[in-house]
Amino acid sequence: MALLTIGVVLMAWAIVPAVSAVQPPGKLVYKFNIIGVPRDTASPGAEDGNGRRIFIPLHTVNYQDPCSTTGGQNNPGATYTPVQVPDKGVKISVSDGAFNIVDGDAVADKYAAFTMPADNYDVYVVAKGKPGGCLDLEAYTYLGETLIFIGSIDVDRTTGKPRWQNINHLLYVGGNGDAYFADPYQDYFWQLYNNGLRNMEVRFYQVSP
DSSP, rough: OOOOOOOOOOOOOOOOOOEEOOOOSSSSEEEEEEEEEESSSSTGGGGGGGSSEEEESSOOOSSSSSGOTTOOOOOOGGGSSSSOOOOOOOOEEEEESSSEEEEEEESSSSEEEEEEOSOEEEEEEEESSSOOOEEEEEEEEEEEEEEEEEEEEEEEESSSSOEEEEEEHHBBBBTTSSSSEEEEEEEEEEEEEEBBOOOOEEEEOOOOO
């Protein structure tokens, strides 16, 4: 994506995420996994969206160690004016459409993509597998030519039971409003910085009445 003119960050939109040890009561409608791999290649067919998986490097190039961050913010330029476009980690684009992994290989070119409907869902992530490994997730979108830093979270696999985190605030205005990846916004993406996390699961649930 060509670099656009970048404007003032709207920090008021960033909300501290809720953490839950249990899954939400709504119906599960879709899920996929983000897999950290130590090798230099993803599984065959991943770039074509084969399966419900996105592969990323087990250790990405980071601004700082994800295990030492607070709130998942890894790019120090996210709070600058204008916002600094992240050039480390890997990028996962999210756009409006049916649930689908469009490009599941962020190992080769540090880019992947998936689509999801712009309807409201309860969206949760969790760090799975054996304890160890940390990942920072930052969310960005464009409004016109202005890059907006929406917020960030830590997805760390610590000891004890894995904790589910609701990330609605990173996808929807106010946590349950218009989607950041639909009009009037465009080019919404996640920037991921990984230090050893092998599996992050993403789940989408119907919003309960």
